[in-house]
Amino acid sequence: MSAGVPLLAVSGLVVRYGAVTAVRGIDLEVDEGEIASIVGPNGAGKTSLLSAVAGILVPAAGTVTFAGRPLRGIALEDVVAQGIALVPEGRHVFAGLTVNENLLLGAAIRRDAGAVAADMERFFAMFPILGARRHQPAGQLSGGEQQQLAIARALLSRPRLLMLDEPSLGLAPTVVDQVYALLCTLRAQGITILLVEQNAARVFGISDRAYVMSGGEFTLSGGAAAIRDDPRFDAAYFGVHMSEAAGGR
Amino acid sequence: MERAVQIVVDALSVGSLYALTALGIGLIFGVMRLINFAHGELITMAAYALLFLFGLPVPVMLCGALGVAIVLALLTERVAFRPLRNADPTTLLISSFAVSFFLQRLLILVVGSRLKGLDFLPELGREIRLFGIRLQVLQLATIVVGLVLLVALTWFLKATRLGLHMRAAAEDFRMARVLGVRANRVIAVAFALSGILAAAVSCLIVVQTGVVQPRMGLQLVIIAFVGTVIGGLGSLPGAALGGFLVGAVSILLQALLPPQLRAFREAFVFIAVAVVLLFRPQGLIPARGLRERI
Numbered sequence: 037m038s039a040g041v042p043l044l045a046v047s048g049l050v051v052r053y054g055a056v057t058a059v060r061g062i063d064l065e066v067d068e069g070e071i072a073s074i075v076g077p078n079g080a081g082k083t084s085l086l087s088a089v090a091g092i093l094v095p096a097a098g099t100v101t102f103a104g105r106p107l108r109g110i111a112l113e114d115v116v117a118q119g120i121a122l123v124p125e126g127r128h129v130f131a132g133l134t135v136n137e138n139l140l141l142g143a144a145i146r147r148d149a150g151a152v153a154a155d156m157e158r159f160f161a162m163f164p165i166l167g168a169r170r171h172q173p174a175g176q177l178s179g180g181e182q183q184q185l186a187i188a189r190a191l192l193s194r195p196r197l198l199m200l201d202e203p204s205l206g207l208a209p210t211v212v213d214q215v216y217a218l219l220c221t222l223r224a225q226g227i228t229i230l231l232v233e234q235n236a237a238r239v240f241g242i243s244d245r246a247y248v249m250s251g252g253e254f255t256l257s258g259g260a261a262a263i264r265d266d267p268r269f270d271a272a273y274f275g276v277h278m279s280e281a282a283g284g285r
Numbered sequence: 286m287e288r289a290v291q292i293v294v295d296a297l298s299v300g301s302l303y304a305l306t307a308l309g310i311g312l313i314f315g316v317m318r319l320i321n322f323a324h325g326e327l328i329t330m331a332a333y334a335l336l337f338l339f340g341l342p343v344p345v346m347l348c349g350a351l352g353v354a355i356v357l358a359l360l361t362e363r364v365a366f367r368p369l370r371n372a373d374p375t376t377l378l379i380s381s382f383a384v385s386f387f388l389q390r391l392l393i394l395v396v397g398s399r400l401k402g403l404d405f406l407p408e409l410g411r412e413i414r415l416f417g418i419r420l421q422v423l424q425l426a427t428i429v430v431g432l433v434l435l436v437a438l439t440w441f442l443k444a445t446r447l448g449l450h451m452r453a454a455a456e457d458f459r460m461a462r463v464l465g466v467r468a469n470r471v472i473a474v475a476f477a478l479s480g481i482l483a484a485a486v487s488c489l490i491v492v493q494t495g496v497v498q499p500r501m502g503l504q505l506v507i508i509a510f511v512g513t514v515i516g517g518l519g520s521l522p523g524a525a526l527g528g529f530l531v532g533a534v535s536i537l538l539q540a541l542l543p544p545q546l547r548a549f550r551e552a553f554v555f556i557a558v559a560v561v562l563l564f565r566p567q568g569l570i571p572a573r574g575l576r577e578r579i
Contacts, residue, residue, distance in 0.1 A: 116465040128460040132573040145465035
């Protein structure tokens with residue numbers, strides 16, 4: 037992709053829950069301005085990997101470097117100020133708070149109230165349903181609307197890297213298309229995206245780089261187009277390790 | 286007629302006291318899932334602050350009580366609860382018992398367990414005539430203080446940035462932190478607010494009873510805790526409502542029960558609590574955010 041320093045570099049990452057190892061020594065790079073995706077079956081360790089990058093989990097080993105700076109020892113609430121925003125699995129909007137309040141929380145680290153208000157108006161234009169329901173509790177939104185809210189909320193921190201954990205989960209296919217179209221728009225605006233999904237086919241269409249994860253390891257990695265056409269993809273998805281990854285790196 | 290109004294005003298004022306106490310407990314439970322029985326000692330210590338400052342101008346005494354309650358609240362958070370932040374709620378509960386017992390015993394050691402008389406703001410004990418009905422100034426003052434603090438707390442939670450962060454933290458603390466909400470600040474503010482509420486309750490109780498003793502806070506907190514449970518643990522409107530109801534109902538029972546049953550007033554209160562929980566196990570105003578987290 038590019039010759040420079042990657043925006044996000046993960047090296048030798050290990051995540052353990054007690055005796056269970058969820059992530060077994062992962063290396064990952066995401067360059068500025070690209071969409072990278074991680075696909076794999078349920079339980080592959082994808083969410084654990086994102087959680088470790090976001091600071092929710094402390095890795096047992098390995099390093100996470102963002103924009104050239106190691107994230108080790110940074111408190112969970114300080115990660116977002118580094119420029120990393122997370123749209124977690126299950127969206128986690130604040131159901132009892134209004135749409136407006138959810139978005140304000142997305143800007144929790146910002147002090148420029150005027151610019152925040154302008155950003156919110158921009159998102160209300162981009163997601164008209166959120167604007168129409170801005171004073172309603174977020175719990176009253178549909179799943180697709182909550183996903184839009186979770187993405188808008190993450191963007192309000194003005195991140196350099198947006199990480200999304202299974203944003204298509206539980207959404208109608210047309211809504212998924214909208215979400216993915218939005219991700220392409222965001223990439224065009226210069227935001228780097230790390231996307232985790234179970235459904236590989238749709239993701240590869242918009243991704244630049246892809247990783248296949250299974251059993252806590254990357255079993256295949258490379259350019260998204262190359263991986264999509266790689267005959268070894270099915271085996272990699274279901275856990276067979278490929279000693280030589282497909283080209284593109 | 287006069288008697289009926291007096292009973293209602295009495296019920297409203299005692300209800301306000303318990304509502305304020307229950308709010309203090311509810312605030313901490315909301316952000317930390319901690320049932321802070323040491324809240325009672327904030328009330329007790331603020332009362333002893335009044336005792337030690339007695340004779341100084343009233344504003345100084347009030348500031349002293351407020352300062353002691355706030356500092357003690359922040360100190361207990363820092364020393365007893367922050368190291369256990371990620372521990373099981375049961376561990377936190379036991380820690381709060383430990384703090385409560387420690388402070389009580391400390392007081393007994395230092396000042397003794399005997400109750401001490403304290404004639405604080407005797408003017409409030411007077412009666413006034415309002416529309417031809419004799420009412421105690423203190424009861425009216427208690428209702429006013431209760432309302433003012435309720436409105437101020439609501440304003441803080443609804444209209445300020447920090448209040449928004451607190452409400453978000455109460456619903457889903459980890460997600461709030463992912464967005465950059467500062468856990469230590471939110472929790473410290475919650476404890477400081479609970480200190481303010483405790484100091485207000487303390488002053489009103491001291492004026493009402495005229496005495497100070499080491500167990501005064503715990504008795505209040507246990508009843509107020511019952512209020513937060515029937516109101517809906519984790520819900521602040523629920524805590525205020527539940528605390529108010531427990532206080533008001535016990536006064537109404539006191540007034541309305543036949544004299545030979547009055548001694549069993551508490552039993553009737555707890556029967557009412559059991560009935561509420563039977564039909565609304567989540568409380569009258571169930572809380573959000575007691576569900577799954579990331």
